[in-house]
Every structure is written in structure tokens, then in C-alpha cells.
Amino acid sequence: MLNRYPLWKYLLIVCIVALGVVYALPNLYPDDPAIQISGTGSAYQADDRVQGKSLKALTEAGIAVKADELGKGSILFRLQQADQQQLAKSVIKDALGDNYIVALNLAPTTPDWLTSLGAYPMKLGLDLSGGVHFLLEVDTARAVKTRLDISNTEIRTLLRKERLRYRTMPERADGARQLAFNDAETRDKAEKRIKKDFPDLQVQTEDLDSRYVVSFKFSEQYIRTLEDYAVKQNLTTIRNRVNELGVSEPLVQRQGRNNIVVELPGVQDTAEAKRILGKAANLEFRLEAQQNASRSTTESFEFRDARRPAVNLERDIIITGEQVSSAQSNFDTESGQPQVNISLDSRGGQQMNRQTRNNIGRSMAVIFIEQKPVTRTEIRDVDGKKEKVKVQGFREERKIISLATIQSALGNQFRITGLDSSGEASELALLLRAGSLAAPMYFVEERTVGPSLGAENIMKGVDSTLLGMGLVIAFMLIVYRMFGLMANIALAINLMLLTAAMSIFGATLTMPGIAGIVLTLGMAVDANVLVFSRIREEIKLGRSVQRAIHEGYDRAFVSIFDGNITTLLVGIILFAVGTGPIKGFAVTLSIGIITSMFSAIMVTRALVNLWYGGRNDIKKLSI
Template identity: 35%
Template structure:
């Protein structure tokens, strides 16, 4: 067991050197972080002498990966948002109305004239002039139903249609409401994640809580309000036909129409547009800031094939008519259609600044929030509190380190010194792996490191105690050391596999702080086994080869 080949020894020390090299940037955290931020700006084409000087703070040939600090260590913002899923019911009914209208209009001789009546937001009421044709009208609308796309709603239709006198009452079915709620929250979750990623924040924690809530934790953000500004805007973009481009607040809107503010035309200006959009922002595939023909800030956009076809067909059929670009229930532009736009791309102009056009492009590119968010809880954690946590964690690690190292030296002499050196290498490897995978260190994660320090010497204790036993019966120290490692191996593997399985389960089933603890615990187990079975053994073998003692004391 002590006859370790030169190649294996070199390989072990190369792994140790690589781990130490990966962990080294964390000793110069602020300098490396500033250099990385400057490098990111240079990659985006944003440069200058100051940025280049910041980028040069850390040599490019050295690793620059850092252990990301979690919200409780770095400070940042914490939000708990509730998705107003009911908003989607109204938009579904609004978008369903043109389909119902066209289907009934195709049989106008039977059902008569069709009009939409006022109703609750999640209900579509349609009046037909020939009440005697209600059975046929019900049949027509029910044929428009689609199956619910979920396992629990298999076999159900997405709408429920009933008759009340001369009116059709159309609502989403219960199965479709449940499926819509789930899709809405999942879509909001993904869009929030994309918006936060767009602004380059580090290691955000975004996860669903319950049926309709989303927990958002972003380290490094200055305040909860700043985070709300990033994610709170719905950025609902629609392209709608214009009925009256210049209207006033007293203009009466019909059941299929909507009076919306038109700020670019002055205070108190409105535009009368149709409720049902021709194309929505959901069919956008790209949006970029740019400039119009007059060199004013604007936003260029591009539709997917479906949106491009609808946009092209409408513009071809309405050359010369105005077309409203509506963002969050506000008309930002109402250009006149000069010719058919078949390419599926266009430009949004308005009274933008460069910053506003860039922000709008980010919001559109990330996608529109399907429903409004209500913030139930918000907290801003200052960096001072995070620094206090780091200081407390550092003290805990130092105390644990010192206690374990003293115990090992007093208990096992020179072998304890080897174990202590391996312990220091173990912690360095842990930070190196965290830096390599881009892991996030939280306050519970520091607890995992402290626990790792305490557990790291367990394997060495098993080996050393076994060597003590073998020294009583073995013929010499070399044989005792070999047998100690051989016979302790199964106990070491069994103990660490069960603990590692626990860490995996915690990571898979837990969230937030629990995951932070599981990551450091799991990685700590791997590094502890490596240092105990390989690093400590190499050091003992090297010492034994150099000294060749006749007797040893463990």
C-alpha cells in the first residue's frame, strides 16, 4: 500500500495544484470581481481607459472563477410575488371574441346579427338577434372548443358555453382554468429569470412557491425597488387597428373598442382602437435598440413566421390606414401603413431616449409577463449585514480549524500533522471546485464548510486507529500502515456514501439555504475522501520512504 508509483504521486499532486490554483482568485475577491466585470463590458464593446485598467487588475493567464456569494452574504433584494392569474382569463376571452364573431357571422341568415355585451372580465357574452336560432348558435360556438392540454384535464374542453335568453355565455372550463394558471405561473417564472439574466446579475434564486407565487432573491441588487423595476413591468405589446387616431377623453368606445392614452400627441390625447389585436408581443422573436430614419432612438423588432404572416396580410389589406402600436395599454405610435410589410420586421418609434429604447428592447426580448405581479413581501439586505455573516462564518471556520488541528496533533503526533496539512488542502479544494462550477456560498453553506472541517478528519481517524491496532500484531510499521488503509477503506466509503446521498437528497428536495448547505456538504465529502485516501497516504509514504523508521507511534 505504501508502494505508490511515481506516476500516481505526480497525478495526485497535480490535482492538488489545480485545486489550489482554482481557489486562489477567492483570496483576491474584490480585485478579481472588478476585473471580471470590466472584461464583460469590453466583450460588449463598452470600453475606455478606465475599463481597460480595471480589466488589467487580474492577469488573464490565471483562473478568474469566483465563489458567488448568496443573498445573505453579499446583500441584495428579496421579493415574494403573486401572479394575478385572473388577468389571463380576460385576455383569453378578448382574443376569443373575433373567432366567435366570425364563426357566427358565417351563418348570419340563421342566427342574425351578432354583438358583444358587457360582462365580467372572465366571461364573454354574445347576443344574437334571432333568439330562436340559439341551439344552432350553441352548436357553432361549441365546435370552436379545444381539448385541455394537461394530463388531469384529459378529455375536457377548454370552454363552457351556455344560453341565457338571446345571449351566449362563454367561460373557460374549470380544467382549462387550472391548466392556464399553471402555464401562466411557469411563463412568468421563465420571463422573470430572463429579465434578470439580461441585466447581468449574479446567481439569482428564482423559484415557484405554492400555486401562484414566485420567490425572487437577487444578490448584489441595491434595493428591492430596483429589482421591482427590472421585473415589474408587464411590457404587453400589441398591434391593433385604429378606429380614430386622435380622440379626446369624452369619446365613447363601443363593446369591441377601447380608448387608450396617446402621450406622444400631447397631454390628454387619446386614440380609439379595436380591442382584439392583430399581432401580439408573444409572436416577437427579437427586439433591438436602434435609430429611425431621423436618427432618433427607436426599437427594431422581428416576428415569428405566424406573426409575420398575420402582420403581412393585415398591412396588405389596409394600406393607407393607421396602425396602433400599444404598449401596456398606452399607444406609443400610430404610423400609417404605406405598403404591405411582408418581411415580418418593423420599427417602433416614439419619444424615446437611448436608455428607454434599450430598456424597452430588453423587456420585449425577454417577453411579456402574462399577468400582473403583486408583491406580497419585499426586503433589502444591506452588504453590511452580509459582511457580518461572513465575519461570523470566518471565525467559526477558524475555531473549528484550530480545534481539529490541535486535537489531531495531540492524538496522532506526526500523523496528525499530515492530517492537518491534508485538511487545509481539503478546504482549498472545496473552494476550487465551488469556483469551477460557479457555485453560490450562503450562510448555511458556511455551516456546511464548518461541518466538513469536522468530518474531514474522520477518515484519517479511522485509518490511524486501524494502524494502531495492526501495530500490535503486524511484523513492522510498513505492513501496519498498509493494512490500516486496506481494512479502513470499506468503513470510510460506506460512511461517506450515505452522507453524500443525504446531501444529494437535500439538494434535490430542498431550496434556497438548504441547497446551499447541500452543495458545500456534498463537495466537502468528495474532497475529504480524496485528501484522506490519497493526499495523506502520499505524504505518509513519502515520509516513510525518506525516514525508514523501525518503529512508529500513532
């Protein structure tokens, strides 16, 4: 029989629409503006004491708190008004000081029964929900210096192996390292060997007050290579760290020669992200200096445990965290203390083995490098007036976490002990596993896109969507009457399915994405227009009502399919080669094409079949 669907097709459509309703529902529950607090490290935990102190500060400042939640390692305050977020952040920051990170956040309000089904709202882009924009500067000069320090160590080890006696001299103003020899013949031998084994170094010789000196530094071309590598390595590391934190759809990209831009749409757990991103989280392995070592070759370091006295270490670096290939935290089976098991790459393993093999009985220190947030006050011009402005910055801290005697030669695998807690061991392992920073980074700029601006953009997007949908609905009703009503029902289902699909896939909605939705709504009725026009033509050719409907859908299908497939291919190409706004547009366009194919062909056909199918008494169609 013409124009009748089997029962399973109706059930399939009902199930898909029902699932769409469930997964689109979370988008009706807006997030609460919130403040999130977390410690800068494992030594500063966000506990009930911090919670009480923060709540008291907010109450005294007259800021209404909707709810407060104490989670694992963080505190969340839900606020009544979004425009009080910045003030609440400032109040809590003043009350807690620099040992805690206070960040803006958006707390979900989706009911538990929906989240238990895996239904979550769409993630909104920075232009809709607000968010945090970081501009980080990579200290490429430090990366070059560290690499030159390592080369210096390797050269001195090589010269000792070749029995070429030398004396260490202070480095030059341009950063070049210098070694002095007793005679010109020894110096020339050293020069040839350095040039042979280290082709990236510029080596020079000169005579200074009866001393025969060899100086070396990297060539400008190689410095450029190192700087480029440092930025690319840090870029990869940041992406890995953001992925480890579970932040979805971030923007992490290079800007200029040594800057990196990080954008976290929706302010998703930015307190944790800022704490992780802000740390260099690097390691340095150095030997403890011998008693008769000159001051120019040693450097004093303090322990993280302030009860232990500072010790002198050699300036030469054995390896850094850059050579770490993997890291896992666990507990020492004998002492029960937290530790991190580390594996080195082949080069790092060779360097560690060579240094420890030749220094059995000496002590080796593990230096943990991190950046801690500090707030300083600066005098700046604000509207022509001098005002005190609080500026968030970071200071680098280098302290010893472990000093142990080398019992035997180490290789690619060993362990680090001396950590304060299991949380610190897990954090160190996470940072090293995500990738070591090739150079320290500093927060040059932190900009927050306020939720009020995002709300304004959302209203504009909603208005444009409703206006576009309203015009389409009016057109379809006027031109196609009853069939137009069915097409409008399918159009509403299409919008609901598009929203549900984006929520399921975790896609981020941006203003260009809203433009894609508006375009999709306009294109969604194209298929119905083709079908309805074909039905009209079949009726004019004298076909019966049932035959005209059947032929209209069957003969228009190929044209509809071809047109949508070509547009889908364009959307996929835009997503593959585009960035930022273009990707947002491509995502909604591509998903919208798929949902519109379903709604325009299957849903409208099902409605038409239910209303007209099997009815032989119909002599005229409302189309």
C-alpha cells in the same frame, strides 16, 4: 521501494494545491458596500450629469464615498461604511426622482490579476451577504380579461364569416361579453356555433327589450386553468430574464395562488434586475378604429412620441406578446433606424394573417405595455405614531410605438419600428425573447437583508468552522502525534480546496452550507483515522515500519472509498430533491467529500512518504 511516490505524483499534488490557492485567494477580498444607479428606460441614461448630481447629494448628506465608477448604462458608488447604504439610497432617490432606479449592491474588490485568471470569490447566500427579496403579485384577472377579449374578437370574426348580423353591447358587470341579434333564429344559430367552436365558454341567451342577446364568459374551471397558466408562464419568464441578466443562483418560486418570490443573493446587479423584472414588456396589436365606429368598441391611445396626436383603436386585440416565439434587434437597412424582427408561433401567425388579409389598407398599431416605478407617500402607524412613509409602486403605461398601413397580409414573421434607440430595441427583444408575461405583475413587497445581519451570520459561521477545526486539530495532534500533524496539514489543504472548488463552480454559500463545511471537516479526518489505526494494528502484528505504513494505506483504501461514495450519493440525492437550504448543505457536503478524499489519501500519503519513505533507520513511528 515501499512508500515512495514517483515525481509526477508530487508534481500533480503541488499543481492542484497551487491552483487551489489561486482560486481560494479571492475570498480574502471582501466586497465594498455600494449603490448602483440605472435608468428606468433607454430615454433616461445614467451619464456623467447624473453621476455629478448624485455625488453632490451624497456629499451634502455627509456620506463618504470611497470611489465612483461610470459604466455602460449604470453608475456605481462605493461607500466607506455598509450601514450608510440605506441612507445613501434614499438621498440619491430624492435627488433623481422616479426616472432612475437606485439599488443596493456589493462591488467586488478582487485584484485584476486574479480576475484575469478567472478567479472570483464565492457567491454568498441571502443569509450571509444580504440581498433583495421581491414578492410579486400576478394580475391573473387581467390575464383572463385579455384572453376573453381575444376570444371575443375571434367570435365576431366567425359570425361575420357566417353572415350572422349582430350588434355589440357593453359588457356585463360580471365581465361577460354580449352580442345582440335582430331575431331569435339568428341568435340560436350564433349560440350553436359559439358552443361548437369555443367549448371553454359558458354561453347564455336571453331576451332584452325586443333584442335577442347571446352572452358568454369563461367557466370557473377554465378561469382556474388560465390563472394557473399565467402564474407558471410568468414564473418561467422571470427565470429566463434573470438568466439573461447573468444573476447566479437566484431563488424564483411560486407562493400561494398568484404570488411569485424572487430572491437575489449578494445583491448582484439588482438595479438592472429590478428594472427588467418590473416591466410587463408586453405588446398588443390592434387595428385603428374606423370613423363611424361606436365609442363602446374603441379606445384612445397616445403615442410615445408626444408630438403625435392620440388615435382611436379598436378594443379587439389581434395578438399579444404571448404569441411571440423569438425576437432579435437590428437596424433597418434603408432608414438605419432600430427595429425588432419578430417571429410568431403558429396560432399567432394564423391570427395575424387572418386579420391583416381582411383589412388591407387599414392601419395597425403596435402598443407597448410597460410598468414604470413611482413613489407615493402614505400615512402609516410607526411605533404608535402617524408618519409619512415613501412607498415604491408601479403604474402601467400603454402607448403606441408604431402605426403603419397594412400593405399586404402578414404571417409568422414581421418587424416592429418606431423605437427610440438601439438600446430600447435590444431591451424589447431581450424581454420578448426571454418570454412574454402572460399577465402584468406588481411589486407587493421588497425587502432588503442588510449587510450587517449577513456579516453577523458570517462571523458565527467562521467561528463555528474555526471551533470545529480547532477541536479536530487538537484531537489528531494528541492521539496521533506526527501523523496527526500531517493529517492537520491535509485538513487545512482540504478546506482551501473546498473553498476554491466552490468559487470555480460558482456555488452559493449559505448558513446550511457552512454546516456542511463543518461536517466535512469532521468527516475529512475519518479516512486518516482508519489509516492510522490500521498502521497501528500492522505494527502490533510485527510488521516493519515501512511495511506497516504501506499496508495501512492499501488495506484501508477500500473502506474509505466505500464510505465516501455512499455519503456522496446521499449528497447528490439531497441536491436533486431538496430546495433552498437543503441544496446549500448538499453542495458543500458533496464537494467536501471529493476534496477530502484527495487530501486524506493522496496529500497525507505524500507527506508520510516524504518524511518516512525509504528510511530504514526508523524503528518506531510517532503515531
